[in-house]
Amino acid sequence: MAKLNMPPPHGGELVYRVIEKREYAESMAAGAIEFDLKATTDPNGVPIRHVYREIISVCYGFFSPVEGSMTQNELERVLEERRLENGWVFPYPILLDVSDDDLKALDVKEGDRLLLKLKGQPFAVMDVEEIYKIDPKDVATRTFGTPEKNPEVVRQPFDEKHPGWMIYRCMNPNVIAGKWTIINPPKFREPYDRFWLPPAECRAVIKHVKKWRTCIAHQTRNVPHTGHEMLMKCAAYTGDIEPCHGILVNAIIGAKRKGDYPNEAILEGHEAVNKYGYIKPSRHMVTFTLWDMRYGNPIESLLHGIIRQNMGCTHHMFGRDHAAVGEYYDKYATQILWSEGIPSFGFEAPPNEVDKGLKIIPQNMAEFWYCPVCGEIAYSENCGHVKQKQKFSGSFLRGMVAEGVMPPKVVMRPEVYKAIVKWWKVFGYPFVNNKYLENLNKELEIDLAPMEIPKA
Amino acid sequence: MVHYIGVILDESRLAKIKGTPLEEKIQDLFGGQLKMLVVEVPEEKSQEILKAFDRARIDSRGFIEDLPVAFKRALFEEIAKAKSLDVIDKVLERLPEIQEAAKKESEYIPPPEIE
Numbered sequence: 041m042a043k044l045n046m047p048p049p050h051g052g053e054l055v056y057r058v059i060e061k062r063e064y065a066e067s068m069a070a071g072a073i074e075f076d077l078k079a080t081t082d083p084n085g086v087p088i089r090h091v092y093r094e095i096i097s098v099c100y101g102f103f104s105p106v107e108g109s110m111t112q113n114e115l116e117r118v119l120e121e122r123r124l125e126n127g128w129v130f131p132y133p134i135l136l137d138v139s140d141d142d143l144k145a146l147d148v149k150e151g152d153r154l155l156l157k158l159k160g161q162p163f164a165v166m167d168v169e170e171i172y173k174i175d176p177k178d179v180a181t182r183t184f185g186t187p188e189k190n191p192e193v194v195r196q197p198f199d200e201k202h203p204g205w206m207i208y209r210c211m212n213p214n215v216i217a218g219k220w221t222i223i224n225p226p227k228f229r230e231p232y233d234r235f236w237l238p239p240a241e242c243r244a245v246i247k248h249v250k251k252w253r254t255c256i257a258h259q260t261r262n263v264p265h266t267g268h269e270m271l272m273k274c275a276a277y278t279g280d281i282e283p284c285h286g287i288l289v290n291a292i293i294g295a296k297r298k299g300d301y302p303n304e305a306i307l308e309g310h311e312a313v314n315k316y317g318y319i320k321p322s323r324h325m326v327t328f329t330l331w332d333m334r335y336g337n338p339i340e341s342l343l344h345g346i347i348r349q350n351m352g353c354t355h356h357m358f359g360r361d362h363a364a365v366g367e368y369y370d371k372y373a374t375q376i377l378w379s380e381g382i383p384s385f386g387f388e389a390p391p392n393e394v395d396k397g398l399k400i401i402p403q404n405m406a407e408f409w410y411c412p413v414c415g416e417i418a419y420s421e422n423c424g425h426v427k428q429k430q431k432f433s434g435s436f437l438r439g440m441v442a443e444g445v446m447p448p449k450v451v452m453r454p455e456v457y458k459a460i461v462k463w464w465k466v467f468g469y470p471f472v473n474n475k476y477l478e479n480l481n482k483e484l485e486i487d488l489a490p491m492e493i494p495k496a
Numbered sequence: 497m498v499h500y501i502g503v504i505l506d507e508s509r510l511a512k513i514k515g516t517p518l519e520e521k522i523q524d525l526f527g528g529q530l531k532m533l534v535v536e537v538p539e540e541k542s543q544e545i546l547k548a549f550d551r552a553r554i555d556s557r558g559f560i561e562d563l564p565v566a567f568k569r570a571l572f573e574e575i576a577k578a579k580s581l582d583v584i585d586k587v588l589e590r591l592p593e594i595q596e597a598a599k600k601e602s603e604y605i606p607p608p609e610i611e
């Protein structure tokens with residue numbers, strides 16, 4: 041096997057649409073029509089998505105080659121064949137949606153420039169390319185598929201109980217399409233700032249600081265237990281002539297649900313894995329991407345592949361039930377996509393074997409459990425003690441944590457548990473509760489510096 | 497179908513059942529690093545429990561998880577009092593009181609005393 045090297049960004053070039061210099065930023069925004077960005081809320085008024093996270097991920101190149109809110113033709117092509125208009129693979133609609141009232145008040149037309157504001161401050165600009173109507177329910181259903189149209193992997197029709205389907209279902213019926221440019225770079229709050237490593241910088245760190253030739257990505261939205269740790273270690277044995285040099289943990293940070301672990305504990309819990317030597321920091325690094333998780337299993341795995349390829353990874357590990365909730369998709373949908381393709385979603389072959397597809401290499405992994413006979417955390421394809429196996433259950437662990445019992449170190453590293461307790465003391469609660477949600481929805485992960493825009 | 501509720505035993509709980517017939521029923525998990533008692537819950541009673549606590553669910557092992565701490569605490573109290581695992585009816589009699597306590601813990605749980 042030939043030695044591997046860092047793949048190029050998806051689409052060939054990293055998108056970077058961020059203006060740091062104040063004078064240029066101000067001149068870009070001067071005279072633009074102002075619009076305050078708002079959260080997408082469910083019928084109970086609970087925020088389930090905020091488009092600023094997509095704007096940040098697009099402008100810093102996580103979603104390269106996407107550059108902004110999609111036009112109608114592009115949206116159609118993404119929904120029909122998971123391709124952008126330029127032919128590159130992309131799984132999800134990326135849209136700036138506005139309500140009828142807001143559109144009327146804005147009085148905006150094609151060719152106008154919008155100044156998008158967040159937390160009362162200028163944040164980004166966009167030149168309006170197109171304004172069109174969508175049927176949010178139709179977009180939601182076509183985004184995730186149906187048992188009839190996608191019989192390979194869709195097992196149940198999507199409905200109100202699926203949080204990703206609800207994100208599209210609850211969008212406003214008007215889309216403003218156009219490229220985004222950030223003119224007031226966000227300042228991430230503690231502890232997010234320590235883990236903020238946008239693709240261009242992440243590539244440079246991998247190449248010149250860590251000096252990893254190969255690197256495998258680990259998707260997370262959880263505090264790691266030793267099952268996750270073993271998955272990372274074992275998946276990293278793949279590589280080329282030697283195991284992968286590095287493991288890049290990339291947490292998806294976005295809208296939260298009650299009962300989740302707080303973002304802060306997730307990031308610092310993963311950090312504890314390298315800080316305390318379970319996987320040396322020279323081999324393990326923790327980062328995050330802003331995105332309101334859509335729980336689209338195989339569809340989500342495409343976005344994960346794109347993000348981590350853009351960040352400079354050669355490989356990506358995919359487990360069972362990847363980015364899944366409920367039983368809408370086959371348990372192995374992601375692994376089916378990356379091993380054979382899913383024709384009904386536009387993949388006659390795996391996404392890394394199609395034209396204008398991804399260059400990142402999948403590593404499909406089965407399960408890990410504790411085996412008292414083997415006396416170790418065992419890989420399901422090795423361990424034959426099926427009767428004695430003790431599965432890791434996230435909810436069992438959560439129960440232990442809530443009861444104030446320190447999980448045994450064979451299940452969770454004590455330093456990872458201490459990261460949970462550290463933030464428990466800050467929030468008065470080990471998991472996301474109403475107060476945490478209220479605060480996150482108000483403060484977001486970022487602050488924006490005050491900025492005066494000269495009148496045109 | 498029978499479901500299960502696992503009651504984790506830390507040092508203080510182990511001390512409270514020392515010398516009782518319950519000791520024989522303790523199950524070892526993760527190579528003995530975790531001790532647990534497993535209470536069997538018949539179908540109709542597990543339905544009652546799921547109805548009483550909206551976050552509770554049955555996981556892939558057939559265990560009822562995401563129960564309020566107040567429920568788990570009451571369950572252990574009844575086990576220790578009766579020196580038996582056959583206490584689910586006793587716990588269900590205390591449902592209103594447990595639900596009241598559970599309401600409070602949906603917003604605040606005191607953090608453990610570790611450095």
Ligand SMILES: [Zn+2]
Pocket residue numbers: 411412413414415418423424425
């Ligand atoms: Zn075994």
